[in-house]
Amino acid sequence: MTVKVAVAGASGYAGGELLRLLLTHPEVEIGVLTAASSAGTPLGQHQPHLVPLADRVLRETSAETLAGHGVVFLALPHGHSGEIAAQLGPDVLVVDLGADHRLRDAADWQRWYGGEHAGTWPYGLPELPGAREALAGTKRIAVPGCFPTGGSLALAPALAAGLVRPEVSVVAVTGTSGAGRSLKPHLLGSEVMGSASAYGVGGTHRHTPEFAQNLSAVAGERVTVSFTPVLAPMPRGILTTASAPLASEVDTAAVRAVYEKAYADEPFVQVLPEGSWPVTSATLGSNNVQLQLTVDESAGRLVVVSAIDNLTKGTAGGAVQSMNVALGLPETTGLPTVGVAP
Ligand SMILES: NC(=O)C1=CN([C@@H]2O[C@H](COP(=O)(O)OP(=O)(O)OC[C@H]3O[C@@H](n4cnc5c(N)ncnc54)[C@H](OP(=O)(O)O)[C@@H]3O)[C@@H](O)[C@H]2O)C=CC1
Numbered sequence: 001m002t003v004k005v006a007v008a009g010a011s012g013y014a015g016g017e018l019l020r021l022l023l024t025h026p027e028v029e030i031g032v033l034t035a036a037s038s039a040g041t042p043l044g045q046h047q048p049h050l051v052p053l054a055d056r057v058l059r060e061t062s063a064e065t066l067a068g069h070g071v072v073f074l075a076l077p078h079g080h081s082g083e084i085a086a087q088l089g090p091d092v093l094v095v096d097l098g099a100d101h102r103l104r105d106a107a108d109w110q111r112w113y114g115g116e117h118a119g120t121w122p123y124g125l126p127e128l129p130g131a132r133e134a135l136a137g138t139k140r141i142a143v144p145g146c147f148p149t150g151g152s153l154a155l156a157p158a159l160a161a162g163l164v165r166p167e168v169s170v171v172a173v174t175g176t177s178g179a180g181r182s183l184k185p186h187l188l189g190s191e192v193m194g195s196a197s198a199y200g201v202g203g204t205h206r207h208t209p210e211f212a213q214n215l216s217a218v219a220g221e222r223v224t225v226s227f228t229p230v231l232a233p234m235p236r237g238i239l240t241t242a243s244a245p246l247a248s249e250v251d252t253a254a255v256r257a258v259y260e261k262a263y264a265d266e267p268f269v270q271v272l273p274e275g276s277w278p279v280t281s282a283t284l285g286s287n288n289v290q291l292q293l294t295v296d297e298s299a300g301r302l303v304v305v306s307a308i309d310n311l312t313k314g315t316a317g318g319a320v321q322s323m324n325v326a327l328g329l330p331e332t333t334g335l336p337t338v339g340v341a342p
């Protein structure tokens with residue numbers, strides 16, 4: 001089976017990573033590539049690492065140019081997917097890498113993003129309970145935000161097992177590519193190099209409701225989330241430290257057993273050997289999530305650290321993985337489990 005795929009936003013970081021993965025996917029033929037201001041220019045000008053596609057000319061992004069494909073990936077800024085997706089036929093598998101279809105509550109969308117809510121689609125994080133069933137055979141996929149990917153998988157087993165109270169704290173250090181490639185003063189080399197900065201502090205980052213949605217569903221009760229992102233001088237990668245108060249006395253070995261069981265059959269999630277803590281560099285370019293945990297006895301909290309590549313598992317890899325599930329392909333097809341280091 002070969003499926004023809006189109007990528008909207010092919011000149012961006014997420015679109016570029018998607019194409020890097022799709023180029024080695026055996027069941028995929030790469031069709032139309034679109035952009036906005038870059039339309040009319042060759043892809044090689046924007047993504048020099050994608051050598052086999054260097055001469056492909058980017059087209060305008062519209063439902064017309066994206067027609068005639070079995071799968072359409074939308075790697076566009078927030079708020080731009082809803083209108084295009086609504087014009088694509090019900091038989092086309094539409095995979096939205098933006099936020100437009102992630103939140104279930106229209107009031108949350110209004111509050112955090114503004115404008116009309118485009119509706120809720122099955123959520124592209126197959127490792128969450130029930131997600132695979134919702135993705136199988138679907139024609140619409142909402143790919144998670146990069147922070148909720150690493151953070152949700154860090155806490156889900158503990159919340160599902162009732163090991164921690166539903167009051168979690170998440171601090172995530174991210175590379176600059178998470179912000180996309182458009183020009184922003186705070187992303188200039190001279191601002192970022194040699195410096196780390198917190199932003200979106202105090203429950204003001206728009207991933208807060210996405211975390212709460214994921215974790216509340218897993219816990220079966222409302223989970224409050226205090227989320228702090230930190231921008232660090234690295235191009236890609238997210239290191240998340242998540243913690244929550246213990247619900248009752250439990251030791252690290254018992255929590256480890258729960259995590260090992262929860263992720264035993266997950267091809268992309270590795271609970272690292274005891275004493276080994278995740279580093280972002282070990283996940284770069286792979287679709288992996290690496291995890292380690294401990295019980296902080298003096299504070300009475302569980303602490304879990306996860307590492308991902310924001311562009312791979314955090315976006316494009318998660319998108320391809322979810323596409324595989326939707327199309328009934330082996331879930332690991334075309335996805336690297338080996339990172340690039342150092
Ligand atoms: N970067 C990351 O780590 C993650 C990104 N995402 C999501 O993926 C999506 C893309 O992000 P990212 O690649 O980082 O962003 P970039 O800014 O790097 O790329 C944006 C892409 O969208 C195109 N574009 C911009 N405006 C429009 C428009 N009005 N109509 C059509 N196309 C447009 C751009 O084309 P042109 O070059 O011509 O302007 C470019 O191809 C976003 O929704 C983002 O939130 C999700 C998780 C993680």
Ligand SMILES: CC(=O)N[C@@H](CCC(=O)OP(=O)(O)O)C(=O)O
Nearest residue numbers: 098099145146174175176178179
């Ligand atoms: C460094 C940086 O700015 N990161 C972005 C991450 C966004 C992302 O990856 O997810 P979405 O698809 O929800 O935008 C941010 O904090 O907004």
